[in-house]
Amino acid sequence: MNRDKPKFFRTGERTLRFSFQEAISHEILSNVHSFAEMISLEWSHYIEEIVPSYHTVTVFFYTSSTLEKANIEELLIKWQQQKQMDKNKSTRLVHIPVCYEESFSIDIDRVTSINKLSKEEIIKLHTQTLYTVYMVGFLPGFPYLGDLNKDICVSRLDKPRAFVPKESVGxxxxxxxxxxxxxxxxxxxxxxxxxxxxxxxxxxxxxxxxRDLLQFYPISLNDYKELEIELEKDPEAIYRFVEEL
Known part of the structure; x- marks a missing residue:
């Protein structure tokens, strides 16, 4: 079966953007990263950087003249003819401990009120889902995690805060x-x-x-403080929370 062919358009003198169906899904995520890998192999001597996102792949060429040399139609034909392979499947599961104590959960009352659930139910639903990291951006290392349980979805604040502490979960x-x-x-x-x-x-x-998998789990305030001290002494100890699949 042939794959869906992405649309493409020029976004600058030396940039191209390929766009798949505009949605958040595992299938599209797989296509995006497979397509990005294919570009890195086919056009390695033309490109400076490849930036995949939810449903797009943006390609930065060294110069506008090297962009002109790239055969887009040939690339898309190869893409459609290539057999579907999931060699980009997730290979890591990252376990993230979270303290949901009152001092750290400043908006949880809003989430419980809108969704008509207790705090305990919010925590349970938030921690029982296995999330996929769809993309990293906005801030250095900020993970956009899809597949949030629909029962705890809630719109963003009407007025953003001027300050959110690092490592806050939202x-x-x-x-x-x-x-x-x-x-x-x-x-x-x-x-x-x-x-x-x-x-x-x-x-x-x-x-x-x-494409990492991620799962939250609840911890007490005391556990939070102990882990914080441990990781401050040995930052590399964080990798014990990463499981290779």
Whole structure:
């Protein structure tokens, strides 16, 4: 069976963007990353960078003249004829401890009120889902996690906060995510993790990458403080929360 052919359009003097169906789904995510890998192989001598997202692949060429040399139609024909392979499937499961204590969950009352659920039910539904990291962006290392249970979806705040502490866990619409640094933000904050998902003190600053699987689990305030101290002493210890599949 032939694959769906993405649309393409030029977005700058040296950039192209390929767009698949505009939706959040595992199938589209797989196509995006398979297509990005194919471009990196076919056009390796033309391109400077490839940026995949939910449903698009943006390609940055070295110059406008190298973009002109790229045979787009030939690439798309190869894409459609290529057999569907899921060699980009998730290979890591990252376990994220979250403290949902009152001081860390400043918007959980809003989430419970809108969804007519108790705090305990919100926590249960938030932690029982196995999430996929669809993309990383907005802030350094910020993971956009799809597949949030529809019973705890809630729109973003009408007025974003000027300050959200790093490692805050929030809900924005049908997604959940983790703030990697102190920043403004409009997501509903329901907890905080002691894990630094972005840190310049590690060999690899970014803990998460697209297509990782992620699962939250609740911890007490005391556990939070102990983990925070442990990871401050040894930043590389964070990788014990990463399971290779």
């Amino acid at each position: 809900i924005g619409g049908s997604q959940t995510g983790i703030y990697p640094i102190d920043s403004p933000g409009g997501w509903n904050i329901i907890g905080r993790t002691p894990l630094e998902i972005y840190s310049v003190n590690r060999k690899s600053p970014f803990l998460l990458k697209a």
